[in-house]
Amino acid sequence: MTTQPVDVEPAVESARRQKTRERLMDAAFDVFAEQGVHAASIEAVTERAGFTRGAFYSNFASKEELFFALAERENGVRLDRLQEGIDIIFPTLATPVESLDIEAVAEIVDRFMLLQPNDRHWCIVESEFRTLALRSPEVAARYIDYETRIDTRLARLLEEAVGTVGLRFTIDSLQATRIITTLAQQATYDAILAGPDVATDDLARANARRVLPAVLLGLTEPVA
Amino acid sequence: MTTQPVDVEPAVESARRQKTRERLMDAAFDVFAEQGVHAASIEAVTERAGFTRGAFYSNFASKEELFFALAERENGVRLDRLQEGIDIIFPTLATPVESLDIEAVAEIVDRFMLLQPNDRHWCIVESEFRTLALRSPEVAARYIDYETRIDTRLARLLEEAVGTVGLRFTIDSLQATRIITTLAQQATYDAILAGPDVATDDLARANARRVLPAVLLGLTEPVA
Numbered sequence: 001m002t003t004q005p006v007d008v009e010p011a012v013e014s015a016r017r018q019k020t021r022e023r024l025m026d027a028a029f030d031v032f033a034e035q036g037v038h039a040a041s042i043e044a045v046t047e048r049a050g051f052t053r054g055a056f057y058s059n060f061a062s063k064e065e066l067f068f069a070l071a072e073r074e075n076g077v078r079l080d081r082l083q084e085g086i087d088i089i090f091p092t093l094a095t096p097v098e099s100l101d102i103e104a105v106a107e108i109v110d111r112f113m114l115l116q117p118n119d120r121h122w123c124i125v126e127s128e129f130r131t132l133a134l135r136s137p138e139v140a141a142r143y144i145d146y147e148t149r150i151d152t153r154l155a156r157l158l159e160e161a162v163g164t165v166g167l168r169f170t171i172d173s174l175q176a177t178r179i180i181t182t183l184a185q186q187a188t189y190d191a192i193l194a195g196p197d198v199a200t201d202d203l204a205r206a207n208a209r210r211v212l213p214a215v216l217l218g219l220t221e222p223v224a
Numbered sequence: 225m226t227t228q229p230v231d232v233e234p235a236v237e238s239a240r241r242q243k244t245r246e247r248l249m250d251a252a253f254d255v256f257a258e259q260g261v262h263a264a265s266i267e268a269v270t271e272r273a274g275f276t277r278g279a280f281y282s283n284f285a286s287k288e289e290l291f292f293a294l295a296e297r298e299n300g301v302r303l304d305r306l307q308e309g310i311d312i313i314f315p316t317l318a319t320p321v322e323s324l325d326i327e328a329v330a331e332i333v334d335r336f337m338l339l340q341p342n343d344r345h346w347c348i349v350e351s352e353f354r355t356l357a358l359r360s361p362e363v364a365a366r367y368i369d370y371e372t373r374i375d376t377r378l379a380r381l382l383e384e385a386v387g388t389v390g391l392r393f394t395i396d397s398l399q400a401t402r403i404i405t406t407l408a409q410q411a412t413y414d415a416i417l418a419g420p421d422v423a424t425d426d427l428a429r430a431n432a433r434r435v436l437p438a439v440l441l442g443l444t445e446p447v448a
Contacts, residue, residue, distance in 0.1 A: 036359065038262070123358075124355075124358050124359065127354075127355050127358060128355055130351075130413070130417075131348075131351050131352055131355045133417060134347075134348050134351060134413065134416050134417065135260065135348065137419050137420050140416070140417040140418075140419060141417075141419060143417060144414075144417050144418065170438065171438045175434060175435065175438075178410070178435070179407060179435060179439065182406060182407060182410045183403060183406060183407075186402070186406045189354070189358065190368075192358050192364070193354075193357060193358065193364040193365075193367055193368050194364075194368065195361045195364060195365060196361050210399060211399065211402070211403060214394065214395045214399075214442075214443060215403065215439065215442065215443070217442070218438075218439060218441070218442020218443050219438060219439070219442050
């Protein structure tokens with residue numbers, strides 16, 4: 001390795017830097033979930049991660065910037081799981097398109113939801129951050145950018161998913177995607193509000209199953 | 225009046241009490257909107273209203289109870305305006321049911337939205353309160369009760385509204401109502417996030433117009 005110091009060192013440095021960023025994001029998620037996004041201090045995050053404030057600021061300009069990096073990572077996982085669902089679930093479907101009734105769509109939605117990670121903590125953290133964004137024009141502008149970027153990626157996946165079963169959206173696919181993500185989020189909020197004694201994920205899935213199939217069928221039509 | 229002291233005095237007392245409650249709710253809405261629901265103290269509310277802490281606690285057990293009273297009042301106004309819309313707008317429609325395409329539905333949605341009061345501050349306050357509820361099982365339980373009560377009243381109005389144009393929901397009307405309120409709220413959030421330089425109400429209406437007609441048509445069918 002010592003024969004190529006100029007090429008290798010930046011790679012090592014970059015890997016170390018990425019590891020620091022990951023640890024800060026892990027710590028931030030824990031602290032945000034425990035204390036709330038508003039109450040969480042940068043000190044609490046760095047202390048949890050075992051780093052100095054200096055390490056924090058050499059990686060993120062602010063708590064907001066850390067949130068957006070965390071949000072990219074969390075939503076990236078969710079998009080990857082959705083892609084896995086498309087790759088794994090659709091080839092197993094024997095159902096021809098014409099028999100895609102609401103019950104069949106509900107089964108598919110359910111299988112996709114089962115692939116998603118536990119959403120309780122992330123949903124609370126994201127909700128708190130968005131609520132803060134409602135009061136800060138600067139954060140709001142960045143929040144919209146972030147949301148649009150995620151939804152654009154999601155829209156492509158959803159177009160592929162409905163296309164696979166011979167359907168297409170009757171409205172703009174980004175618009176349809178926003179409707180679906182809003183309702184899926186609400187399904188999780190309702191599950192969290194139902195209290196600590198219920199299994200949030202199971203209830204969120206049951207809530208989504210009651211809502212999403214009708215909306216998906218309502219916003220799509222057969223391609224043929 | 226002095227001839228019927230037993231009957232009149234409770235009525236006078238009750239009117240005075242109601243006036244005190246209204247003033248506390250007005251003050252709370254202002255303080256919640258300015259400082260945020262979490263940061264707002266009972267002291268700040270009573271000071272704004274010109275009352276003592278004693279007056280507060282003889283009317284409301286807590287900040288949460290005051291929020292729910294305020295929420296009943298705010299949503300009551302919105303439901304009344306919706307009823308007005310049904311009474312005023314539908315009789316003017318020349319459109320027969322069979323020509324109710326997406327553009328015609330969009331026009332109707334737009335006219336209904338124009339009747340609604342300015343939603344920016346209320347939407348932020350409600351969002352903050354719901355976010356707090358996500359972390360407090362006790363508040364969450366009361367939040368769900370309140371939301372279900374409002375949505376049940378709204379569901380009856382929406383059933384009447386779609387029935388008037390010869391449609392009915394293809395899913396449970398309470399479920400359809402939850403979908404519509406969630407998406408209408410999101411339309412307002414997106415308008416607020418778009419920044420202080422835009423007219424929030426106009427943008428919220430434009431956002432709702434892009435989303436609600438397709439969903440309304442997707443979740444209804446002709447009665448005939």
